[in-house]
Amino acid sequence: ELKVEQNPLFLSMQEGKNYTIYCNYSTTSDRLYWYRQDPGKSLESLFVLLSNGAVKQEGRLMASLDTKARLSTLHITAAVHDLSATYFCAVVPSGGSQGNLIFGKGTKLSVKP
Amino acid sequence: DTEVTQTPKHLVMGMTNKKSLKCEQHMGHRAMYWYKQKAKKPPELMFVYSYEKLSINESVPSRFSPECPNSSLLNLHLHALQPEDSALYLCASSQDRVGDTQYFGPGTRLTVL
Numbered sequence: 001e002l003k004v005e006q007n008p009l010f011l012s013m014q015e016g017k018n019y020t021i022y023c024n025y026s027t028t029s030d031r032l033y034w035y036r037q038d039p040g041k042s043l044e045s046l047f048v049l050l051s052n053g054a055v056k057q058e059g060r061l062m063a064s065l066d067t068k069a070r071l072s073t074l075h076i077t078a079a080v081h082d083l084s085a086t087y088f089c090a091v092v093p094s095g096g097s098q099g100n101l102i103f104g105k106g107t108k109l110s111v112k113p
Numbered sequence: 114d115t116e117v118t119q120t121p122k123h124l125v126m127g128m129t130n131k132k133s134l135k136c137e138q139h140m141g142h143r144a145m146y147w148y149k150q151k152a153k154k155p156p157e158l159m160f161v162y163s164y165e166k167l168s169i170n171e172s173v174p175s176r177f178s179p180e181c182p183n184s185s186l187l188n189l190h191l192h193a194l195q196p197e198d199s200a201l202y203l204c205a206s207s208q209d210r211v212g213d214t215q216y217f218g219p220g221t222r223l224t225v226l
Contacts, residue, residue, distance in 0.1 A: 043217040103155035
């Protein structure tokens with residue numbers, strides 16, 4: 001059974017600082033997603049990572065994937081308050097049936113002035 | 114149009130009521146999903162429809178009954194729910210391939226009294 005672990009689960013940052021969220025998964029995966037969720041809102045797709053070494057960047061967020069280590073990172077550069085949200089990674093296990101997204105528990109990010 | 118819509122936004126119902134949640138997408142996606150999300154938890158997959166046929170039912174109690182009238186619409190019929198069923202119910206859609214990015218609707222906040 002595929003397990004997805006994120007850490008930290010809670011992250012309080014100051015504006016302007018850098019930090020990294022980690023996502024480990026236990027078995028091989030076809031692809032990995034990062035989603036953002038604001039309180040009481042739906043999930044917004046941020047990145048999809050398809051292959052080993054994949055790196056994607058959007059604004060102050062950069063995601064990478066190491067399939068050999070079964071690890072993805074979400075790096076935050078020079079954080080701003082608007083990035084405060086919960087970030088989920090989600091994994092599709094190799095050979096998994098359609099729609100079988102396995103989510104991590106989420107990282108609640110709070111960026112303070 | 115990259116939007117998934119859901120109605121109603123909020124629903125309060127008694128344990129003897131029958132109600133339905135509705136989801137619609139006009140992106141030409143052929144896979145649609147229902148998720149349940151409890152507070153401060155990740156989404157949990159309930160059902161997957163692929164080409165209007167139920168392909169995954171994650172051991173959901175029979176008091177939840179999905180329906181896919183056509184490729185753009187997805188319903189979730191609710192009957193005899195329990196208070197512990199109170200949650201955010203999210204609909205999502207994706208193109209027809211395994212692991213395609215799922216786009217989420219805004220959700221229905223359900224409260225069962």
